[in-house]
Structure formats: structure tokens, C-alpha cells
Amino acid sequence: MSDNAGAAEQVLQRLFTDPEAIRNPYPLYAQLRDLAPMHRAQIIPVWVFSGYPEVDHAFRTVSFGKRDELTRGFGHELADDQTYAFMSKHSIVRQNPPDHTRLKGLISREFTARRVQNMAPHIEALTKELLGRVEDPSDFDLMNALAFNLPVRVLGELLGVPEADQGQFRDLTISITKLIDPSCSPEMLVKAKADCLVMERYFLDLIAERRRKPSDDLTTALINVRDGEDRITEDELLATIMVLFFGGVETTTSVIGSLVLSLLQHPDQLAAVRADRTLVPGAVDETLRFQSPIQATARTVLESSVIDGVELAEGDIVLTYLGSANRDPRRFTDPDTFDIRRETGQHLAFAAGMHFCIGAALARLETGIALNQILDRFVDLALIDDTPDWRPNATARGLDTLRLSGTMA
């Protein structure tokens, strides 16, 4: 191993094991990018891409696709014959063309921009209801009060998950996300797999229930695609409904929390956005860049290729560190500065290319509504704890709690 590769390996080791890296992984990412933006790791058998051009290339180039990256890529051996439905080989996130193209077309046909835009008044009403439940504005946890409950209610209603059932999904999603965390312990892995099956059973029952009693939700619409036109398999139906739910809950929860934290840590920008709400969309996207809810995803090399003289063999797995790419000075000026007026159009928080996130518009809409209403409802917002805890996950980045004090406007 060259000196650079050896040093990069040590950085990676710290990234996966040092508790400080959970609080602030960005200095380690910077070292990794400088030492080796394409690093052949030893600690787990993958390539680690940490630079913007490298990650962007992997997202947009057809020789990088999906195969074994979820079963092997995060350092855990997950058997594909066990379902883990939404992560299974039937899930859109793990498909290549032509199946990916077919599934994306079908889902996009049902989950249209208009369907999302039509949800705005309802999301506003839900946000108002949830914030209205805050009893003591002088000390409340935003993650509990709003950041988790809003996405779970929105996706629950979209897919027809009754409100009474929604509460159980917070712990389940946090546990299941450990499957994509290279620092996950064997015990947590066992729990994550078991929780996957709990969630899978829930959604199997929901599908059966909607077949008996159709509704106007997205689950029923997808069942109709399956039963009417036979263009989606039963396994794909389950995986799709689960990926829509799971993909949208923890991620949106995280960005709502990180957005409010970042603004409170930058009072001048909080004041600016309070005074001029046209800055809200920029603040949302800058948070997606600055604290990407998914720090890394993965690809499998489908055709051997050479990038900048580095040879990648067919079957190699690549961890694409978009959280690091989004801080790459080769792409963003002063990347470690939070700046809501920055042009962030090209950040990679939703990936890029064919697997670009289906829920991006919904996540942006929800987060923007959440911020507007928080600003409308509370003045003198302040952090009770200046250094809130991040959930212990090296891949899914979000706050555990965010204790705030404020006064009702």
C-alpha cells in the first residue's frame, strides 16, 4: 500500500469508529479527499469515492449500477434470499435498466408533481396541528414534536398507513437504517434484520387490506397497476411501497432538524430568512448540501473501467460518499460555510442520474413548510443545548434530539 493509501485507510478507520466523527465527519472527509478521492479500502472490501467529480461520475455513468452493493457494500454480509423487502433485489433502488426504467416510469406516473403539489395545503394543516401541540415553548424537542411526526404522517396518509400505526415506525426506521452503517455492531445488525421483517409484515397486511377495501391512496393505485396491467410483480409491489415509506421518513426528519440547527448556529441567516421568506427554498437546499441526510450510498461496477488511471474491476463495490462530495472545494467555494444564498443546484444529496430521488420535491415541500411555520409560530428561538447529539450512524446523518426554547409569536 502506498503512503497515501495507508494514511487514507487510517482516516477511514476513524470515520467508522471514532465517536467524534459522528459529531463532525467533515475534517476526516477533507483528509480523505486530499489523500485519495478514490481509495481502495481494507477495513471493508470496497472502493471509497469521496470527491465530487468521482461520486458524480459513479452516479451518472452506466458502467456503475446496482448488484451486490447493499448485501456486501457496507461491510455486512446480508443474504439476498432473505427479503429485507425494500432493500431486496426487487426494490427500485437496486434495479438496473430495463427493470429500473419500467419501475421508475410506473411510480412516477402515480407519484406525480401535481400529486405532490396538491398535498401542500394538507401538509400546512398537519404542521400547524403538530406545532400546536407543543405545550411548553420554553423547552421542547423539535425532533419529537415535528421533525419525525410530519414526514411519517405525510407518507402514512399518502400510502394509507393509519395514524394509530405510525408511531411504531420511528424506532423501526432508526434501527433498520443500521443496515447501511459500516459501524453497526453484530447485535444491532441482528435487530435491524428482525425489524425489517416486522416492517415487511406490516406492509404485507396493508396490501392485503387494500385489496379487500380499496381506497384513494397510493398503495391502492400501485395495487391496481399490479392487478390490472400486470406490469409489476408482487415482490416489486411490496418493495416499492416500503421504499417510498422508508425512503421518505428518516431522511426528511433529518433535514428538518439540521435546517433549524444550522440557522440557529448562524443567527444572521436566521434573521434574513425570517424577514424574507423567498430565502426558504435556498435554506432547505443549502442544508441538504451542508448536512446531507444520507452521507453515503453505493454502486457496483458493472463493467470494468479506468478512471484517472485507477482500474476498477467488474463486481467491485464503490461507497459513494455524497456527504463528502457536497463539501468538495473543487465544486463549492468555501464548502464548510453554511450560506443560504449559495447556488446549490448541483448538490448530490438526492444522488444524480437514473437513481435520483423520487421524493425530492415532496421532501423540499415539507421542509419548506415546516420552516415557514416554525418561524411564524415562535420568536426568540434558541438552542437549549448548543451541541445536540447526532444519531450514532456513520451513513444516515440526523439529530437525535433538538431542544429549543422560544416564545409564541
Ligand code: HEM
Ligand atoms: C431529504 C429527504 C430525502 C433525501 C436526502 C433522499 C435521498 C435519496 C438518495 C441519495 C437516493 C439515491 C439512492 C441511491 O442511488 O442509492 C434516493 C432515492 C430514492 N428516494 Fe429519496 N430521499 C429523500 C426523501 C425521499 C422521499 C420523501 C421519498 C418518498 C416519497 C423518497 C423515495 C426515494 C426512492 C423511491 C428512491 C429510489 C429512486 C431510484 O432508485 O430510482 N425519498 N433518495
